[in-house]
């Protein structure tokens with residue numbers, strides 16, 4: 001029996017479909033009481049309701065489970081350790097490349113702590129660390145940028161826009177999860193696109209995919225940080241914080257060699273993936 005957490009999430013929905021279609025093993029989904037169960041594929045046999053913040057509530061979901069794909073946030077690893085009490089063959093933990101950010105924050109710390117908790121427990125695990133995940137539908141990353149550019153071609157960029165991004169296509173993340181399950185426990189892998197791109201190029205490629213030529217407004221980083229500080233002193237609506245501005249200045253550039261070698265990870269390039277998402281008719285590909 002495979003237990004999947006986070007099956008109603010963006011990546012989880014796609015994984016759920018492929019697991020049911022491709023893996024000959026029973027699959028149990030752990031969903032929250034508030035989760036939208038219609039996001040699970042038809043035929044999702046076993047669904048257990050519970051919240052990973054409450055280990056006692058979810059302990060029964062781990063009964064009879066030999067493998068786990070943990071897609072709900074890595075911060076919940078403690079619950080897995082508590083509920084499993086050592087009885088499991090393989091846990092695929094989906095963490096985040098955010099753990100390597102030099103901009104220390106609560107969100108970075110909880111990723112680090114989640115991974116440490118798994119390693120300290122000595123559970124037989126594989127740690128997968130995706131970069132920014134994008135794909136068809138509402139990925140809450142590139143899809144937001146595309147929607148913005150479709151409406152307003154002018155876009156603010158904090159700093160030079162030369163910092164690197166290495167987004168990863170959702171199908172490739174799901175492929176790596178399935179490959180990890182097939183391979184068995186061990187290893188820590190970065191999952192990112194084949195090439196890191198300057199943010200300016202990311203914007204141009206997304207603009208081209210939705211048929212606009214973006215007009216980039218470069219805002220000095222100091223000005224953006226000052227606005228964030230002011231928003232704290234004189235509370236006004238600003239959908240931005242200092243952590244986001246600082247993180248945007250970091251180069252996100254990772255080696256995927258280990259994943260390629262061990263998991264056969266050969267991710268789609270950013271432009272090719274955008275063509276699949278925004279011009280499916282031209283490529284003849286199916287979307288989610």
Ligand SMILES: NC(=O)c1ccc[n+]([C@@H]2O[C@H](COP(=O)([O-])OP(=O)(O)OC[C@H]3O[C@@H](n4cnc5c(N)ncnc54)[C@H](OP(=O)(O)O)[C@@H]3O)[C@@H](O)[C@H]2O)c1
Pocket residue numbers: 005006007008009010011012030031032034035036050051052053070071072073074094095096097129130131132133134141
């Ligand atoms: N998206 C990215 O760019 C990105 C980048 C790096 C790493 N990651 C990691 O990759 C994984 C998948 O990302 P995603 O964006 O596809 O996830 P997502 O759409 O945010 O979905 C998260 C899933 O976890 C479930 N969940 C959250 N809190 C829970 C709790 N307390 N108890 C039980 N279930 C809970 C959610 O249930 P509901 O349906 O009820 O909300 C949902 O099914 C996550 O671990 C994420 O941290 C994502």
